Amino acid sequence: MRLEILPVLGIGDVAEGDDLAELIAGAAPWLRDGDVLVVTSKIVSKAEGRLVDVPAEEGPARLAARDEVLAAETVRTVAARGATRIVQTHHGFVMAAAGIDASNVDASKLVLLPKDPDASARALRAALRRRHGADVAVIVSDTMGRPWRNGLTDVALGVAGMSAIRDHRGEVDPYGNELSITQMAVVDELAGAGELIKGKCDQVPVAVVRGYLTAPTSDDDTGARSLIRDAAQDLFSLGTAEARTAGLLAAATLADTALAGGAAEVTEEALTRAVAAVRPSIAEATRFTPVTDAAAVAQLGTLLDGWPATATAAVHCRLADDAEGTPADAAALIRFGADVHRLRAALAAQGLSTTLLFGPDGSALATLAV
Known part of the structure; x- marks a missing residue:
């Protein structure tokens, strides 16, 4: 397998109501069937109008407005240390500040995550295929921190045209051992690969990974939702201090x-x-x-x-x-x-x-x- 990671240049700033399929196809007329489009969730959110107004000046009013927005995007708090909040969003993602972002946007705005990233990926894929004849897979990506490791990496919030997970269970390794638990989050790996050339300050919100797929799948599988671990299987559903507090409360009652x-x-x-x-x-x-x-x-x-x-x-x-x-x-x-x-x-x-x-x-x- 030989992979290429190609930047899509010239998209420019995206505003509410913009047609992402037209912008991407215009900037990348060289798209081929089987390409994997890695699209930063921020431009999806901007095009879909997922922005909220907040005071532009730093101060108590802006902090209060941000806290109100964070509360609305939060299902539960997983961990809190000082001003940092790790929360679970309505989508099921666990991430800092519910993915709310103030970078690469006017100071009077905050950008929220797309309401349904899988649906956004499906819509973009369908538009590119219908209007421009490009049968591609689409990954909507965003940046997350990771437990136990420093540094950030891009992961998939939504996907269409390919499975989110490459399931190796039942396969046999070169030593004759049957694999029983190996499931690779390939869309996260592809999202991270795309981030290598997108960057945070280069205004390159879309990358193309070429060579991984021979052809997209005919259906959209279950999307990136399949990456969200069921609560019953989550061994780390709370931060340490929060788990201790919950344990003390359970003991007291x-x-x-x-x-x-x-x-x-x-x-x-x-x-x-x-x-x-x-x-x-x-x-x-x-x-x-x-x-x-x-x-x-x-x-x-x-x-x-x-x-x-x-x-x-x-x-x-x-x-x-x-x-x-x-x-x-x-x-x-x-x-x-x-x-x-x-x-x-x-x-x-x-x-x-x-x-x-x-x-x-x-x-x-x-x-x-x-």
């Missing part, structure tokens, strides 16, 4: 009658780990005793009201008397309750849900059914 039988396997080792985790933070008189013997657990089910049928283990919680045998006072009982809750939070952190069952009224005794 654990119900006394949480469903027993968590997602994780209930083992003596898991119970012991949870007890060890809270040991430095609990009162000296607080005692936790894991119970995993099947017969003992079954007996608890006959003795304690409210015992959940799915429970397979337990932790006895009690407050030891002092050396003189004096019963615990109110303050000690309150601290004991806090210690029991700490243990429940530690068990929940391991995926183990618990039901809190109390001993006789007034006694410092409780049992966690796990």
